[in-house]
Amino acid sequence: MGDDDWRDFFGFDEPYDQQADAIDAAIDAGERGGYLAMEGPCGTGKTMAALTAAAQLVRRTDDYERVFVVTPVKQQLQQFVADLRQMNSGLEEPLNGVALVGKRDLCPYGREDVFPPDASVHDRCEDLRENTAGLVEADEGGGSFDGQDARELTDLRAADALDEPWWDPAKARDLARSARADADHNLSENPLRTDGADSPYVPVQPSAPDEFADGDPPLFCPFEADWYGRNKGSPVGFDVGDYNVATSEDFLPAAVEYGTCPHRVQQVMLDHADVVIGNYNHLFDPSTRGLTEHLLDERTFVVVDEAHRLEERVRDLLSDRVGRHTLARARNDLRQLLTTAKQSESNRQQVRDELKSYEVTIDAVREAVEFLDDVSEWLDDRVAEYLANEGHDPNRPRDLPEYDHEIPLRDPETDEPDDLTRWAEQHGYTGGLWRSLADIGTAVAAILEDDGDRSAVCGAVGVTLQRWWERDHATYFREIELEHAPKESGRAGAAWAEAYTPALVTYNCMPARALRETFSGLGGGVLMSATLEPLDVFREVTGLDRLEAGAGDAEARPVVERRYDLRFPEENRASFTVDATPFTARNRGDPTSENENQTREQYRYVLRTIARSPGNVLVCMPNYREAAWAGDYLEDAVEKPVLVDESSSNEDTDALKRQFFRGDGKVMVTSTRGTLTEGVDYDGDKLAACAVVGVPLVNVGSPRVRAVRRAYADAFGEDHAFEYALTVPAVRRARQAIGRVIRGPEEVGVRAFVGQRYVEGARHSVFEYLGPGEREEFTRMTPEFLGDQLDLFWSEHA
Numbered sequence: 001m002g003d004d005d006w007r008d009f010f011g012f013d014e015p016y017d018q019q020a021d022a023i024d025a026a027i028d029a030g031e032r033g034g035y036l037a038m039e040g041p042c043g044t045g046k047t048m049a050a051l052t053a054a055a056q057l058v059r060r061t062d063d064y065e066r067v068f069v070v071t072p073v074k075q076q077l078q079q080f081v082a083d084l085r086q087m088n089s090g091l092e093e094p095l096n097g098v099a100l101v102g103k104r105d106l107c108p109y110g111r112e113d114v115f116p117p118d119a120s121v122h123d124r125c126e127d128l129r130e131n132t133a134g135l136v137e138a139d140e141g142g143g144s145f146d147g148q149d150a151r152e153l154t155d156l157r158a159a160d161a162l163d164e165p166w167w168d169p170a171k172a173r174d175l176a177r178s179a180r181a182d183a184d185h186n187l188s189e190n191p192l193r194t195d196g197a198d199s200p201y202v203p204v205q206p207s208a209p210d211e212f213a214d215g216d217p218p219l220f221c222p223f224e225a226d227w228y229g230r231n232k233g234s235p236v237g238f239d240v241g242d243y244n245v246a247t248s249e250d251f252l253p254a255a256v257e258y259g260t261c262p263h264r265v266q267q268v269m270l271d272h273a274d275v276v277i278g279n280y281n282h283l284f285d286p287s288t289r290g291l292t293e294h295l296l297d298e299r300t301f302v303v304v305d306e307a308h309r310l311e312e313r314v315r316d317l318l319s320d321r322v323g324r325h326t327l328a329r330a331r332n333d334l335r336q337l338l339t340t341a342k343q344s345e346s347n348r349q350q351v352r353d354e355l356k357s358y359e360v361t362i363d364a365v366r367e368a369v370e371f372l373d374d375v376s377e378w379l380d381d382r383v384a385e386y387l388a389n390e391g392h393d394p395n396r397p398r399d400l401p402e403y404d405h406e407i408p409l410r411d412p413e414t415d416e417p418d419d420l421t422r423w424a425e426q427h428g429y430t431g432g433l434w435r436s437l438a439d440i441g442t443a444v445a446a447i448l449e450d451d452g453d454r455s456a457v458c459g460a461v462g463v464t465l466q467r468w469w470e471r472d473h474a475t476y477f478r479e480i481e482l483e484h485a486p487k488e489s490g491r492a493g494a495a496w497a498e499a500y501t502p503a504l505v506t507y508n509c510m511p512a513r514a515l516r517e518t519f520s521g522l523g524g525g526v527l528m529s530a531t532l533e534p535l536d537v538f539r540e541v542t543g544l545d546r547l548e549a550g551a552g553d554a555e556a557r558p559v560v561e562r563r564y565d566l567r568f569p570e571e572n573r574a575s576f577t578v579d580a581t582p583f584t585a586r587n588r589g590d591p592t593s594e595n596e597n598q599t600r601e602q603y604r605y606v607l608r609t610i611a612r613s614p615g616n617v618l619v620c621m622p623n624y625r626e627a628a629w630a631g632d633y634l635e636d637a638v639e640k641p642v643l644v645d646e647s648s649s650n651e652d653t654d655a656l657k658r659q660f661f662r663g664d665g666k667v668m669v670t671s672t673r674g675t676l677t678e679g680v681d682y683d684g685d686k687l688a689a690c691a692v693v694g695v696p697l698v699n700v701g702s703p704r705v706r707a708v709r710r711a712y713a714d715a716f717g718e719d720h721a722f723e724y725a726l727t728v729p730a731v732r733r734a735r736q737a738i739g740r741v742i743r744g745p746e747e748v749g750v751r752a753f754v755g756q757r758y759v760e761g762a763r764h765s766v767f768e769y770l771g772p773g774e775r776e777e778f779t780r781m782t783p784e785f786l787g788d789q790l791d792l793f794w795s796e797h798a
Helices: 017-031 046-060 074-088 121-135 169-177 222-229 248-258 262-272 307-317 324-342 345-356 362-389 419-426 431-450 458-470 512-520 535-541 544-549 598-611 624-637 650-661 703-716 718-738 772-777 783-796
Strands: 035-039 066-070 097-099 275-278 300-304 320-323 405-408 476-484 500-508 524-529 559-563 573-578 617-621 642-644 667-671 689-693 749-754 779-781
Touching (some): 017 046, 017 524, 017 559, 035 544, 046 300, 097 262, 121 222, 169 222, 222 262, 248 262, 307 500, 307 524, 307 535, 324 345, 324 362, 324 458, 345 362, 362 419, 362 431, 362 476, 362 500, 405 703, 419 476, 458 500, 476 703, 535 559, 535 718, 573 783, 598 617, 598 624, 598 689, 598 749, 617 624, 624 667, 642 650, 718 749, 779 783
Parallel strands (some): 035 524, 035 559, 066 275, 066 300, 300 524, 573 749, 573 779, 617 667, 617 689
Antiparallel strands (some): 405 476
16 A cells, blocks of 8 residues: 555545645654644634544554544534544445444433422433343342343443353343333323333333332333343444444434433444544543543544634633532531441441452541531631622622632732642641542442442542642642522521522632543554644643653654644635734723723724625624623624624524524624634524734633643643633634635635734734734725725625
8 A cells, every 4th residue: 555545534625735644744743653733714624634643553553453533513413424424424434433422312211201309310311221130130150141132132242241150141131121112001002202212111110010120110221221131232234324423313313213221322333333432521531531531542543623722621621619518418428327327236337348448447437527617617707708808798698699600719919828728727727638538528429329329429529639638739729619590588596598508619720631641552543623723832731742742651653733724715714813902801991881982982993894794794893791791782783683692502603603604794793702603503604704903811800710821830830821721712713704704615704803902012912823824815995995995895796
């Protein structure tokens, strides 16, 4: 084979030059156990390039067994599915692919609201799985697969299915049959139906027949029983999806009709897939990786899409939160066990013996209860003190401000212990207790769950509080998060709880180490986005530089860089940096003020000039408050409908987006940091112009942001702290918004960065953080000449 034998996998007739180069670079990095960091705007063909390189490495080298794609954007996940199907359409031996979704979306009972309203789908499902496992357990000597079922069995089997199973497949099949709607249930005309598919089973949670259980027959899951009946196999193969790429739209109804668990079907597919497509949680979230952990090794080639989001998303995934209500539930879990122990001497001895098997004493449980009681009281007092210091009466919930608060528990600029830790030490709660909380909580949760209480939270809370104590104070910032969430009544004695829900938060300020450790455990991969520049900064903040240097005991791994410019005709777009007074809080003042402000008057002119462009116009303001101001002004200033986005539910945002796309041209005003500026494909004539006003920095006064800046100063130097932590991510946001305009070679549009800070050579200029192609193409324009230039551009493209 030649150097370009990857063309056998490429899904189209010919690659773009940029694609060919990217594929070669990705294969080179992968063969050397390294990573490609690639910036490529819309039209580069990044998705097909990454899949082609990955297919070559999996099929034609001995280094890799599978490809793992992660993306935080649902639309991009769908694009990977479409491109993989396009690739497979030309292959004699297609790559088997599966797109992952969560258990909540796959459970037939959960989807149809069959579970009690007070039970989460996850917990209820786990209860039924445990019950089912107990019912199908084989008699002494183990189970065996007798193959005497008339239904078609599968070639897809779990890895351990053929190893001396502890379950009895025949018993499992009989258990599943007992729940069939055509059995004697008087419900044969109404089987459970979901996603347009009829299952074989009754539409309620069935109880086990008497012959399967002594005493009260437990509820069980026939879908789970069927999975055991197939020896942990699946009746659904990859061919259920187009060109061997299965999504939940394919395998969910198929699994339901077979009567087997769709989540188990996905699990079996996962173990046999060449290409797995999921989200960031499946790779970076410790609490979600359980499904995929066994695949994340040196035999896996990873593709990380929208990689400019890595810091922000992984930082959130690695942060811990435990709410006031959850603390109380954990305390009550522990009390429940102590109450059981007090009921009789035999109970006390049984509880002691059960705890002893976990190397936990009953006295330790009592101390943990006292600690959780005191922590909850401390939390209540601290919130009340904070509100009073802010000039609010904590006892008048209706008068409290209607927004969220951060209550820092240490100086964000200083690496020092937090107030809760100090309080605990002063009251005799030392490190020994903190470190024991995980073991105590896990032991009590296990005992309660053995007694049928699946809802115990003390184990998870214990782990979180242990980490609170053990984690350092430079990388992690402790605070109280006060969410404005009005309720009819709060906890007795805490009136403010009617307005706010508090939580203890351990916030990850520096995700670079966790990212580096994740990437070092994989074989290699591609990290790609339309906005990675500056690439040297991206390499540092994601740990790739230290990975390349072989930090610690790790082997040095090569990191390859590629950057591509927009390949569509330049004459189809007008690109401006508008040299207006910087749109900073100091210059623009309060948007609700009635006083005349020259800065705002200048921006009124720029906004109405751009908004009058033909077709749809997207106006991106630094935050939603400023978006509301701009929307109010433009409603009277332009002769087209004006829509104003605000921080709201996904459903509301989707409805607003559909309204924007429907009919004649409109103006949409949003925050550059909102959901309409990334991951939305404004293809065709959906968007004619986009203006980004100001640099969309986060609130630099936020304690959390100040702590992040401090951590970055420690890691990368004081001179780089603001740049790396705040400026570069903000400019990437702005570039993402601008990138919504031109999505194809025939599209025409206007792109404008509005504000002096985007101008080369200006004070505090961010011009250097734009991509090289943008720095070359964007033209400086003063506000007074902008109208004439826009009129000229649109007259040439009428």
